[in-house]
Amino acid sequence: MKEKIDALHAEMHEVAKELTNDELLERFRITYLSRKGRIAQLFEDLKHVPAEQKPALGKALNALRGEAQALLDAATEASRQTDRTEIPAVDLTLPGRGYARGHMHIVSQTIEEISGIFRQMGFSIADGPEVETDYYNFEALNFPADHPARDMQDTFFITENDLLRTHTTPVQIRLMERYRPPIRAIFPGKVYRNEVISARSHVQFHQIDGLFVDTDVTFADLKGTLVTFANMYYGEELRYRFRPSFFPFTEPSAEMDISCYLCEGRGCRVCKHTGWLEILGCGMVDPNVYSFVDIDPEVYSGYAFGIGIERTAMLRHGIDDIRLLFENDLRVNHQFN
Amino acid sequence: MQLSLRWLQNYIEIPETPGELESLLTGTGLEVDSITDRRNSFDNIVVGEVRTCEKHPNADRLTVCTVNDGMAQHSVVCGASNVATGQKVVFARVGAHLERLGFTIDQRKIRGVESAGMICASDELGLDDDHSGIMVLGHDAVPGTPVSSYLGTDDVILEIGITPNRGDALSHVGTARDIAAVSGRPLQTPEVAFPSVADEETVDIEIQNPALCPRYSAAIVRDVHVQTSPDWLRNALTAVGIRPINNIVDVLNYVMMEIGQPMHAFDLDQLQGGGIVVRTADTGEIITTLDHIERSIPEDALLICDTEGPVAVAGVMGGSASAVTDTTVSILLESAYFQASSVRRTSRLLQLSTDSSYRFERGTDPHSTVWALQRAVQLILDTAGGRFCGYSDVCPEVIPVRELRLRPAFVNRILGIEIDADVQYRILASLGIELVEKSADNVLCRMPTFRSDLEREIDLVEEIARIHGYDNIPVPTRIEMNVGRRFDDKAFTSQLRTLFLGFGFDEILSSSLVSREHAGTGGDNRHAVVDVLNPVSKERPSLRTSLLPSLLEAIDVNIRSGHPSLRIMEAGHVFYRDAENGIDERNMIALAVTGLAQQRAWYADTRESDFFDMKGAVENILSALYIDNDAIFYYDRASTLSDTVLMLEVKGRYAGQLITVPQATLQRFDIVQPVFYAELDVTVLEESLPARRKYRPVPRHPSVTRDLAILVTNDIAARDIVDTVMKSNAAFLRSVHIVDVFRHSDLGDEKKSVAFTMTFQADDRTLKDEDINASVNTIIAMLAKEVNAELRG
Numbered sequence A: 001m002k003e004k005i006d007a008l009h010a011e012m013h014e015v016a017k018e019l020t021n022d023e024l025l026e027r028f029r030i031t032y033l034s035r036k037g038r039i040a041q042l043f044e045d046l047k048h049v050p051a052e053q054k055p056a057l058g059k060a061l062n063a064l065r066g067e068a069q070a071l072l073d074a075a076t077e078a079s080r081q082t083d084r085t086e087i088p089a090v091d092l093t094l095p096g097r098g099y100a101r102g103h104m105h106i107v108s109q110t111i112e113e114i115s116g117i118f119r120q121m122g123f124s125i126a127d128g129p130e131v132e133t134d135y136y137n138f139e140a141l142n143f144p145a146d147h148p149a150r151d152m153q154d155t156f157f158i159t160e161n162d163l164l165r166t167h168t169t170p171v172q173i174r175l176m177e178r179y180r181p182p183i184r185a186i187f188p189g190k191v192y193r194n195e196v197i198s199a200r201s202h203v204q205f206h207q208i209d210g211l212f213v214d215t216d217v218t219f220a221d222l223k224g225t226l227v228t229f230a231n232m233y234y235g236e237e238l239r240y241r242f243r244p245s246f247f248p249f250t251e252p253s254a255e256m257d258i259s260c261y262l263c264e265g266r267g268c269r270v271c272k273h274t275g276w277l278e279i280l281g282c283g284m285v286d287p288n289v290y291s292f293v294d295i296d297p298e299v300y301s302g303y304a305f306g307i308g309i310e311r312t313a314m315l316r317h318g319i320d321d322i323r324l325l326f327e328n329d330l331r332v333n334h335q336f337n
Numbered sequence B: 001m002q003l004s005l006r007w008l009q010n011y012i013e014i015p016e017t018p019g020e021l022e023s024l025l026t027g028t029g030l031e032v033d034s035i036t037d038r039r040n041s042f043d044n045i046v047v048g049e050v051r052t053c054e055k056h057p058n059a060d061r062l063t064v065c066t067v068n069d070g071m072a073q074h075s076v077v078c079g080a081s082n083v084a085t086g087q088k089v090v091f092a093r094v095g096a097h098l099e100r101l102g103f104t105i106d107q108r109k110i111r112g113v114e115s116a117g118m119i120c121a122s123d124e125l126g127l128d129d130d131h132s133g134i135m136v137l138g139h140d141a142v143p144g145t146p147v148s149s150y151l152g153t154d155d156v157i158l159e160i161g162i163t164p165n166r167g168d169a170l171s172h173v174g175t176a177r178d179i180a181a182v183s184g185r186p187l188q189t190p191e192v193a194f195p196s197v198a199d200e201e202t203v204d205i206e207i208q209n210p211a212l213c214p215r216y217s218a219a220i221v222r223d224v225h226v227q228t229s230p231d232w233l234r235n236a237l238t239a240v241g242i243r244p245i246n247n248i249v250d251v252l253n254y255v256m257m258e259i260g261q262p263m264h265a266f267d268l269d270q271l272q273g274g275g276i277v278v279r280t281a282d283t284g285e286i287i288t289t290l291d292h293i294e295r296s297i298p299e300d301a302l303l304i305c306d307t308e309g310p311v312a313v314a315g316v317m318g319g320s321a322s323a324v325t326d327t328t329v330s331i332l333l334e335s336a337y338f339q340a341s342s343v344r345r346t347s348r349l350l351q352l353s354t355d356s357s358y359r360f361e362r363g364t365d366p367h368s369t370v371w372a373l374q375r376a377v378q379l380i381l382d383t384a385g386g387r388f389c390g391y392s393d394v395c396p397e398v399i400p401v402r403e404l405r406l407r408p409a410f411v412n413r414i415l416g417i418e419i420d421a422d423v424q425y426r427i428l429a430s431l432g433i434e435l436v437e438k439s440a441d442n443v444l445c446r447m448p449t450f451r452s453d454l455e456r457e458i459d460l461v462e463e464i465a466r467i468h469g470y471d472n473i474p475v476p477t478r479i480e481m482n483v484g485r486r487f488d489d490k491a492f493t494s495q496l497r498t499l500f501l502g503f504g505f506d507e508i509l510s511s512s513l514v515s516r517e518h519a520g521t522g523g524d525n526r527h528a529v530v531d532v533l534n535p536v537s538k539e540r541p542s543l544r545t546s547l548l549p550s551l552l553e554a555i556d557v558n559i560r561s562g563h564p565s566l567r568i569m570e571a572g573h574v575f576y577r578d579a580e581n582g583i584d585e586r587n588m589i590a591l592a593v594t595g596l597a598q599q600r601a602w603y604a605d606t607r608e609s610d611f612f613d614m615k616g617a618v619e620n621i622l623s624a625l626y627i628d629n630d631a632i633f634y635y636d637r638a639s640t641l642s643d644t645v646l647m648l649e650v651k652g653r654y655a656g657q658l659i660t661v662p663q664a665t666l667q668r669f670d671i672v673q674p675v676f677y678a679e680l681d682v683t684v685l686e687e688s689l690p691a692r693r694k695y696r697p698v699p700r701h702p703s704v705t706r707d708l709a710i711l712v713t714n715d716i717a718a719r720d721i722v723d724t725v726m727k728s729n730a731a732f733l734r735s736v737h738i739v740d741v742f743r744h745s746d747l748g749d750e751k752k753s754v755a756f757t758m759t760f761q762a763d764d765r766t767l768k769d770e771d772i773n774a775s776v777n778t779i780i781a782m783l784a785k786e787v788n789a790e791l792r793g
């Protein structure tokens, strides 16, 4: 027994010299100091030695255990010392090398996000010119020549007949000329209005218009699509309402409001204390529009809708001046994305 | 349009709270923009009676009054000069809050005299801007009566946005009709009739153009007293935002706000010949309108004339010469039906929009002209005295009543719900639509004359939908979408944008309208700039021909805000006037770099951007699109700036340019640091995209590289060397890459050293030195021949 203790003592001291890392330290602890370790085994063996030897051997074993703990503590401390003194050649706390990251304009982000939602609902994406003719921008969209509906959209004219489009809706005429139903597409783009530039209006902004024409398309389908959009974009919890409105190219026409997400419908400055935010205009395609593109309204029906991008983005991000969107001060642009 | 709740209640019971009424109206399409509840706005402000008036002992201009407010006497200091004993006044008690002045009345000493309240002027109540003195009320006012009920301001004002199709709703009765249709409660309009007269006068009315004026009704009232209107009338108009003028004009405005029929009053004694001629304007006619502005009348505008000439622009504004004044005693009242588009055209050409033209151009009721006359005569006799002397009603042709057929099944097909035919018919009837004849699957309906917007079956679909309630059309549980083709016209622009963002370019978005001076900047000056005819600002009348001015403006903005190091890009359209005078609109994407390419950092020195930071981005784009092998960069030898402009051609088509922006251009944008700019034609790039890419086996044998350094004259471009090497068709050559360009006096002023590395590879074996040496010799020979290259040691 005495020899075993001495042998273990010598071995322990030998092993302790090599305790240079955490793994070895832990192994040392398990080998010698754990409940099934070698010192514990010797204490187990102690039960079988003659009674008169027990006190002396017990004392020696206790000493051995104390020594093992001391060796472990010393080695642990030494290993920490080593960590601290061995500073690597490179300071890893320095900042990493920079990677340039571009920021997408908030208008583009909004268009991409909304387009993505409609893509999921099976809409294609169409494009059209910004310089339009009176025919596409007004006449084929059922704006009579001398009608107050034209006052809704102050127009930049280039010639008597050419103008900067006042909405993206003309693309629906171009689409219906190009394809026969079914037609299911949205058309994002830049539009122009001849208005004095202020915090609330600009000579240009962006819209996404949409169109679905097929057999048996109903107002209920329109609601289903737009409610799905609103739930995906604004959240599941919102309340919404559709109310009658007027657009020359749709009949019946509607505007869609959602409960104001800033005041949760209680009423605030942004929602003009109504608790509602208008998010889009929509309606069933007016039969007069079909007559310009030779689609039979007794066979086909369809819906159209339009969303103002800047308004959507400004409400969502609390931007109170539309001019900020086109001044390109990157201190603004960098706040998004 | 502003409507008064009290006024509405004359025609229909309204038990709803203002909030409920808002939902009801908005639900029918009469969108309530705002509600102003004034019912509690004059708390603690009452009618007072001035019992005594004495001069203030310490101030000449002040008066000390005793005011009885119905409960007690108060000593009040008043600064107005028109205060007098016995007057009934507006008295603000201690504790009253004056919204307009922003303070609450408290008891205090004014120049040593106790003052417990305030006698108010009308501007202090926020009623108008009159501060000439305190408001003096009628003798009938009872002290202690709340001023709000005395003035009728205990009202709720609804601001309603009426869409252009709903001309019928531009009045209290019009709006009450929709409330009646939705609520089922009855509508009550006043009973009207002309008083009977013994010797009835008639008005001589000649309508020369019945298409533009299908109906003209007029009445004569004599011996009127033109004066200020009674309080009820003034208050009614003020409540809905109309300024009271005199009792005649006020009555006409009242009737317009009641039923929607615009009217006009002429001073009968000022009408030459005493009759009315309705005709279109000849060239060069002139009228001075009520607002004392002399206006040239557009040709073919409809005029109301006497024997001498025009006295009113029909439906827009009357002339000043025949206007009702304080001395007018005989009046001719006009109540007519003018064609909507004619009034609109005239109003637009005159740039003059009035309450009258606003209503006519949205369509009025041809059958309300006489009702309105009767109502106005009644009210004028009540408020201005006088006697009714007769009327005329000229309607050369019968104005047709519109009849439409409605198929209930069609309504349900469009709306996607099942509304019983009977329910549909009930809704139509509630809107005043007469059901003439019911058949198995449709009904013939007769439109009320006040609904000029109901022209087609689909219009009735909307009527049924809005009264049934849009919110009562259920949202389906599934959305149908069609099988078949999908397309995405924007995908490529999005892809380009994403690539540039990945290279660290910030996207900007600018106005397409730029100044005339900047419009041509960066553009191809062989094409003309497109201008708008009616620019909102004289500073920005032109469409950009390039994105360069937009990017330079953005650079200027950011340099000013202390951020001179930029990588920016914009995608947008540019516009040219093309040879045939049509407009060529191109889809472009542009980028610019300026300032530091490498910011100060622990691992690198700062570095200024140069042309190759920008060019590298372009090359990366071409490579990402797999069109780098189809792209050629070349100097535009025709350009005067050939050293600083590099053109890009892809598959033989012009695809863009890369430029060091000239100093002169930068100066115009107040920029002093170098800017490197490139623009790419999105359409050309998209059309150049390779078809489906096919897999090529990965080489199994290693490649070998060799470096060469050659001496060439300075005029040999790097691209010439690369082209020559590739053109040599040397065996196994895969690629060549310039690694160094070096000039030194040792080489002579004329020459430069160019080093490049070449990669060789075979598909079927590992190359041996002999193979490569042979190829390199071919290349050296080719370089010597084509670009006079000497090999460097």
Ligand SMILES: [Zn+2]
Pocket (backbone or CB within 6 Å): A260, A261, A262, A263, A264, A265, A266, A267, A268, A269, A270, A271, A272, A273, A275, A276
């Ligand atoms: Zn709100």
